[in-house]
Amino acid sequence: MTNSSLVQQRAFFESFGFLKLPGLLKNEVEGITSEFEAVFPQLGLKHDGTKRTMIVSFVDQRPGLCALLDHPGILESVGNLIGPDFNYVSSDGNYYTGETGWHRDSLYQSNSYIKIALYLDPVTRDTGCLRVIPGSHRDAGLAMWRDEDLRAAEGNWGVHQRDLPAYPIESQPGDVLLFNHRTLHASFGGGTRRRMFTMNLGRRAKTSIEIDDLISYCDWHMYNHGLRQPYGAAMLESAPPARKVHLSQPLEFWN
Numbered sequence: 001m002t003n004s005s006l007v008q009q010r011a012f013f014e015s016f017g018f019l020k021l022p023g024l025l026k027n028e029v030e031g032i033t034s035e036f037e038a039v040f041p042q043l044g045l046k047h048d049g050t051k052r053t054m055i056v057s058f059v060d061q062r063p064g065l066c067a068l069l070d071h072p073g074i075l076e077s078v079g080n081l082i083g084p085d086f087n088y089v090s091s092d093g094n095y096y097t098g099e100t101g102w103h104r105d106s107l108y109q110s111n112s113y114i115k116i117a118l119y120l121d122p123v124t125r126d127t128g129c130l131r132v133i134p135g136s137h138r139d140a141g142l143a144m145w146r147d148e149d150l151r152a153a154e155g156n157w158g159v160h161q162r163d164l165p166a167y168p169i170e171s172q173p174g175d176v177l178l179f180n181h182r183t184l185h186a187s188f189g190g191g192t193r194r195r196m197f198t199m200n201l202g203r204r205a206k207t208s209i210e211i212d213d214l215i216s217y218c219d220w221h222m223y224n225h226g227l228r229q230p231y232g233a234a235m236l237e238s239a240p241p242a243r244k245v246h247l248s249q250p251l252e253f254w255n
């Protein structure tokens with residue numbers, strides 16, 4: 001990608017809090033989908049459609065998914081947004097059933113966390129694509145909208161959450177979506193087998209605020225999901241030296 005396109009992508013992300021990279025993984029998506037499907041039986045889980053089935057430390061379960069951290073297009077895009085030495089901090093894989101109400105993923109003071117989301121089926125506004133409120137990650141957006149007010153849309157404004165003004169990021173398999181953890185997001189109208197997975201990434205912690213945030217992220221993540229190790233065996237065992245750059249700092253701060 002040319003320098004000026006990268007500058008524009010970063011400016012878009014910083015202005016609106018999200019970015020769609022159409023077809024970035026179109027050549028790989030078939031293999032990625034097979035790997036996605038393989039994780040659930042590998043861990044003895046079967047999605048029955050009645051509620052969300054979620055696996056944390058998801059990409060860590062399969063070398064073929066771990067390799068996303070070595071993909072030149074992913075490295076270029078994420079590196080452009082939060083620096084080439086970014087940290088990989090967690091991932092989840094999901095069969096979703098139903099909708100996801102409006103929320104932010106985190107509000108760390110350093111504002112250094114972002115998420116990659118891959119939807120493995122075509123999704124539109126009314127069939128479960130990710131919706132965002134552009135600009136809601138900015139200080140003015142934080143002051144203007146509280147998650148709980150949006151979730152209480154019917155009481156507050158007499159409209160369902162799905163009818164609040166928002167941007168639907170419709171996507172095809174192979175598209176890559178990125179968003180700031182502070183960006184308000186939701187999804188409506190999906191069926192009972194909506195396949196998607198995410199990876200959480202953060203700027204390499206250099207300032208004391210970034211270091212405190214990384215430690216809190218690791219503590220919260222480990223406690224919340226009952227994890228004993230930051231990364232799965234496949235992630236560490238299959239890691240070429242370049243990938244270790246993205247694992248070393250969380251490994252250092254995890255306790």
Ligand SMILES: O=C(O)CCC(=O)C(=O)O
Binds near residue numbers: 096099105129186
């Ligand atoms: O697709 C969805 O249901 C929403 C995804 C989401 O909220 C997330 O990954 O943080």
